[in-house]
Amino acid sequence: MQLKATEKPTLKERVGGIQNFGIFIIMLVFIIVVVALSGVKFFTPTNLLNLLRSISVTGLMAVAATLVMITGNIDLSLGWMIGLAACITGVHSDNTVVAIVFAVLACAACGAFNGILIGGLKLNAFITTLGTAYVFKGITMMYSDGKILTASVQNDSLKFIGQGNILGVPTPIWIFLIAGFIFWFLLKSTTFGSRIYAVGANAVSAKFSGVSSAKIVMAAYILTGIVTGIAGVVFYSKVMSVQPYSGAGMEFDVLTAIVLGGTSVSGGKGNVPGTIIGIIFVGILSNGFTLIGLGSNAQYITQGVILILAMRTDVMSSRGMRG
Amino acid sequence: MKNNKALKFLREYNVVVITALVFLAAVIIASPKFTKLSNLSNLAMSIGTYGILAIGLTFVFIVGGIDLSIGYQVAFCGTMLVIIANAIGLVPALIIVLLMGTAIGYLNGTIVTRLKIPPLIGTLAVMTALNGLVLLLSNNSGNLSIKDTMFGVSLPEFYRFQLFGVLSPSIIIALILFVGFALFLKYTRAGSDMYVTGGNPEAGAFSGINNGRLTRIAYSICGLCSAICSFLLVSSLGASTYNMGDGLDITAICAVVIGGVKMQGGKGNMGMCLMGVATMQIINNAMIKMGLHSSMQSLVTGIVVILVLILDKLTSKKAVNE
Numbered sequence: 001m002q003l004k005a006t007e008k009p010t011l012k013e014r015v016g017g018i019q020n021f022g023i024f025i026i027m028l029v030f031i032i033v034v035v036a037l038s039g040v041k042f043f044t045p046t047n048l049l050n051l052l053r054s055i056s057v058t059g060l061m062a063v064a065a066t067l068v069m070i071t072g073n074i075d076l077s078l079g080w081m082i083g084l085a086a087c088i089t090g091v092h093s094d095n096t097v098v099a100i101v102f103a104v105l106a107c108a109a110c111g112a113f114n115g116i117l118i119g120g121l122k123l124n125a126f127i128t129t130l131g132t133a134y135v136f137k138g139i140t141m142m143y144s145d146g147k148i149l150t151a152s153v154q155n156d157s158l159k160f161i162g163q164g165n166i167l168g169v170p171t172p173i174w175i176f177l178i179a180g181f182i183f184w185f186l187l188k189s190t191t192f193g194s195r196i197y198a199v200g201a202n203a204v205s206a207k208f209s210g211v212s213s214a215k216i217v218m219a220a221y222i223l224t225g226i227v228t229g230i231a232g233v234v235f236y237s238k239v240m241s242v243q244p245y246s247g248a249g250m251e252f253d254v255l256t257a258i259v260l261g262g263t264s265v266s267g268g269k270g271n272v273p274g275t276i277i278g279i280i281f282v283g284i285l286s287n288g289f290t291l292i293g294l295g296s297n298a299q300y301i302t303q304g305v306i307l308i309l310a311m312r313t314d315v316m317s318s319r320g321m322r323g
Numbered sequence: 324m325k326n327n328k329a330l331k332f333l334r335e336y337n338v339v340v341i342t343a344l345v346f347l348a349a350v351i352i353a354s355p356k357f358t359k360l361s362n363l364s365n366l367a368m369s370i371g372t373y374g375i376l377a378i379g380l381t382f383v384f385i386v387g388g389i390d391l392s393i394g395y396q397v398a399f400c401g402t403m404l405v406i407i408a409n410a411i412g413l414v415p416a417l418i419i420v421l422l423m424g425t426a427i428g429y430l431n432g433t434i435v436t437r438l439k440i441p442p443l444i445g446t447l448a449v450m451t452a453l454n455g456l457v458l459l460l461s462n463n464s465g466n467l468s469i470k471d472t473m474f475g476v477s478l479p480e481f482y483r484f485q486l487f488g489v490l491s492p493s494i495i496i497a498l499i500l501f502v503g504f505a506l507f508l509k510y511t512r513a514g515s516d517m518y519v520t521g522g523n524p525e526a527g528a529f530s531g532i533n534n535g536r537l538t539r540i541a542y543s544i545c546g547l548c549s550a551i552c553s554f555l556l557v558s559s560l561g562a563s564t565y566n567m568g569d570g571l572d573i574t575a576i577c578a579v580v581i582g583g584v585k586m587q588g589g590k591g592n593m594g595m596c597l598m599g600v601a602t603m604q605i606i607n608n609a610m611i612k613m614g615l616h617s618s619m620q621s622l623v624t625g626i627v628v629i630l631v632l633i634l635d636k637l638t639s640k641k642a643v644n645e
Contacts, residue, residue: 141618
């Protein structure tokens with residue numbers, strides 16, 4: 001396994017977590033500005049927990065989708081996939097186990113569908129997932145009849161997933177952190193993880209060294225599907241109600257977080273800690289603007305500018321990316 | 324040999340067959356309502372309006388780029404059009420907005436070529452920022468209706484106006500752009516160089532082609548087309564809404580891809596673009612006429628996109644080697 005060693009990213013990339021220093025500096029500056037304008041409100045435990053709770057759903061999807069991005073692919077169907085999972089949870093809100101199993105299975109199937117088309121048939125990931133997003137949208141709208149699904153029966157165990165606390169920390173944060181840890185471990189310390197990097201860095205040489213890129217890509221999509229299913233359950237149980245189209249557009253938040261975290265869109269480079277920092281940064285932006293008293297409008301504008309700035313510093317520091 | 328030629332034609336232009344089959348299917352299944360003259364002219368109008376957006380996107384695809392921001396470009400240009408028109412009149416507002424659209428496109432091109440940011444991320448950033456701007460401009464309050472008129476006719480009347488009973492403004496504008504850009508791509512130096520920029524940028528650079536400049540031009544054309552499309556959409560509604568661009572980007576991308584324009588760059592033309600848009604609009608229109616629920620429409624659209632991708636993979640020779 002000579003190749004495995006060379007295809008592995010460098011120590012700095014794997015362990016460092018923050019390969020994109022630009023984002024880190026911008027983040028610090030932004031926090032200083034927020035604290036300066038809003039006083040120390042930002043650093044209260046309540047506020048920080050709120051911040052983490054608000055990003056937990058997108059964060060869940062982002063840590064899983066990082067795998068897909070590292071294989072050099074992309075998933076733009078996540079928004080409707082989580083919509084489907086949340087609607088399934090809504091329909092089965094009287095039985096927690098059934099809700100979770102059905103939501104996860106449905107999303108795993110969606111992920112497998114993406115995986116077969118992209119990994120197996122080698123279709124362009126960008127366009128394919130735009131197409132499958134339409135398919136999932138159709139299924140979600142048919143399944144929910146386009147109506148808002150609100151829990152009809154009191155279901156405390158389901159409510160606990162979205163609104164409960166363990167040791168004073170909201171459950172969604174625990175789920176997010178556990179998923180983050182699992183995926184970090186998966187990428188860093190398993191053969192599967194290094195194969196994901198190998199496929200993304202160079203699919204051809206990975207093939208010659210006996211790694212089936214089709215299987216790896218499929219596995220990445222299915223895992224993303226499974227986690228999106230869980231995210232859908234959390235998403236629903238946070239308010240115990242869902243609008244079928246409320247997931248639309250989430251895929252772009254996920255993409256922003258992953259890219260801010262230093263994962264390359266051309267594959268082969270990136271890691272989970274980076275993605276977590278990316279999603280926390282998006283959370284800080286949104287939370288900070290609320291604290292200062294500016295709305296989401298200003299947040300979007302800033303987010304766009306920061307994405308460019310962060311990518312620019314990344315390009316300048318790596319020079320490896322093709323424009 | 325003749326057989327080979329036919330096969331080659333099919334491989335290159337399988338979209339023509341798809342469009343014809345889809346049209347035929349629509350005529351058979353949704354017949355009495357679908358084939359009414361009023362419906363067909365509605366269909367042509369929507370092909371015109373959405374086709375303009377797809378024309379711009381085709382240019383970006385040809386140079387090997389992608390533009391996620393066109394939906395919000397339309398929303399931003401539409402909102403600005405209404406605000407400026409209500410302040411200083413429609414005609415100057417239209418000129419300003421067309422320039423503004425081109426400038427946004429140029430900005431996209433600059434981000435991609437000068438800052439060397441991957442187009443997917445660069446245009447995602449512009450999309451996010453434009454989303455914020457649109458929300459800011461419309462104060463989160465749904466509609467902004469337009470008060471000024473175009474040479475004495477209100478905009479919805481203008482949009483519905485029909486020359487010889489068929490040619491409405493959206494069709495005329497789309498036709499002009501379509502023919503003009505088709506000639507541009509075929510007969511000008513810049514047009515044919517764009518294919519090299521998209522297909523093989525290294526070779527282009529060696530032979531003295533300014534890839535960056537051509538890419539910026541392509542993005543600018545795309546921005547201009549978004550601005551024109553926003554004008555037509557505002558005309559049809561008589562107002563701008565903050566979410567008027569939602570989903571337009573994805574619809575346009577799917578239409579262009581159905582047409583056979585390659586995302587990797589270097590391949591595509593106005594004919595493919597038109598066929599792709601026509602296919603998608605025929606499907607949508609026929610399904611509405613059949614009284615199908617909108618959920619069914621998205622499902623079918625998605626399946627069509629995937630089938631086209633698979634068909635494309637199976638019919639292209641290169642795929643075997645990849």
